[in-house]
Structure formats: structure tokens, C-alpha cells
Amino acid sequence: MDQQQLELMWAYQQEDMKADRIANEIRRSPTRQKLEKSRDFIMEQQKLYKQIDEQIAVLADRKDAIHDAIARCEEQLNALAAKVKANPPEDAESARALLQEVSKVRDTIASYEQEMSRIAKDFENSDRKQRSLRLEAAKAKQSFDQLKVVYEKESKEKKAMLDAQRAIAEEKAKSVARELMDEYLAIKKHIAPPMARLLGDQCSGCNTAQPSALLRKIKSGTVLVECETCGRMIIQ
Numbered sequence: 001m002d003q004q005q006l007e008l009m010w011a012y013q014q015e016d017m018k019a020d021r022i023a024n025e026i027r028r029s030p031t032r033q034k035l036e037k038s039r040d041f042i043m044e045q046q047k048l049y050k051q052i053d054e055q056i057a058v059l060a061d062r063k064d065a066i067h068d069a070i071a072r073c074e075e076q077l078n079a080l081a082a083k084v085k086a087n088p089p090e091d092a093e094s095a096r097a098l099l100q101e102v103s104k105v106r107d108t109i110a111s112y113e114q115e116m117s118r119i120a121k122d123f124e125n126s127d128r129k130q131r132s133l134r135l136e137a138a139k140a141k142q143s144f145d146q147l148k149v150v151y152e153k154e155s156k157e158k159k160a161m162l163d164a165q166r167a168i169a170e171e172k173a174k175s176v177a178r179e180l181m182d183e184y185l186a187i188k189k190h191i192a193p194p195m196a197r198l199l200g201d202q203c204s205g206c207n208t209a210q211p212s213a214l215l216r217k218i219k220s221g222t223v224l225v226e227c228e229t230c231g232r233m234i235i236q
């Protein structure tokens, strides 16, 4: 390996970093962020809508159960009425006991009916909430679609820039030795840019002074030297 190979690697890094900056701009574009926010909002609304659906299903089950319970209470009342008809109470005490039994069943029915009207109100509320969610969802979808058009136009231009820059970098990559490129890519997984110039006796990536043994190696330009602190390849 010689200094020239390292310089070719360096030249590639310049173009590679330019391409990465464009890619970052695309990722961090305010339009894209708004678009993602809008998408998250729509998904959140859909989740809420589903939750209300589940609550409605629970209410419907409860309504059916109460309906059955009221029917059973009415059967009880009918049975009591039939009993009275067949065997009218013979004294005041048994008449009172019978009336007590009847009023207990009626109280139960009344409390079921109260619950029924609460359920009806809950149904109404759920329905109102779902209607307003549908309205909001429609509005959110509209603004999402508008943003998407803007974003697609914007990103099409940026993507063309990125492709052009990647092509420039690829051209430079052709003159870089395979082993150097492999090393560069391995380091890039941990830190970018993966190469740093030596500034005085410091790695310019992390500003750490390099030991003299390493300095000699770096200055020879014939071996690959990595900074012990940040792991970057150091080039003089």
C-alpha cells in the first residue's frame, strides 16, 4: 500500500460524504416529517375508531344480557300472578309477603331499565365520537394526499441529485484498492466519515493525540493506521 492509494480512498470519501448528506436531507426533509406526522395521526385515529367499535360490541352484548334478564323478571311476575290467581293469599301476612316479592322483582326491572338507558346514551356518545373521527379522518387524509404530492415532487428532484452524486462516488471507487474499500465500509458501520486527516499529531476525527509509534506509521503512508480512540483510518 502507498500514500497514493490512501489519497484515492480520501477522494472517494469526499464524494461519498456528499452523497450521504443529500440522503440525509431527503430523510430529514420537513415535508417528509410532516407527512410522517400526518400518517401517524391517521393511524392513531383509526386505532381510536377501532377501540370505540370494541366498546360498542361490549355494550351490545350487555344490552342483550339485560334484555334477557328483564324477560326472566317478567316471567317471574307472571308466575306470581298465576300463583295468586290459583291460591289467593289467605291472610294479611302472606299478602304482604307476596307484595314484597312483587316489588322486589319490579325494583330489579327498574334498575335494569336504568342501565338500559345509560347504555343507550353510551351508544349515542360512541356514535357521535365515531362520526367526528370519520370527519377528521377525511380531512387528515386530504392533507396527507396534498403533502404527498408536494413531497414526491421535492424528493424526485433530490433523488436525481443523489443518484448523480452516487454515480460520481462510484466512479472514484473504481480506483480504490479492494482491501481499503472493505476496511472503509467496515469502519463506516460504526463511524462516519470513516477517514480522518492527521492534524499536527492529532486525529482530526476525535482530536486525540496519536502515540509516536503510530505517528511514524501514519507518516510512512504505507500501512493502514486506525485511531485507537475513534477507530477512523488516519491519513497524513
Ligand SMILES: [Zn+2]
Binding pocket: 196, 203, 204, 205, 206, 207, 208, 227, 228, 229, 230, 231, 232
Ligand atoms: Zn480519532
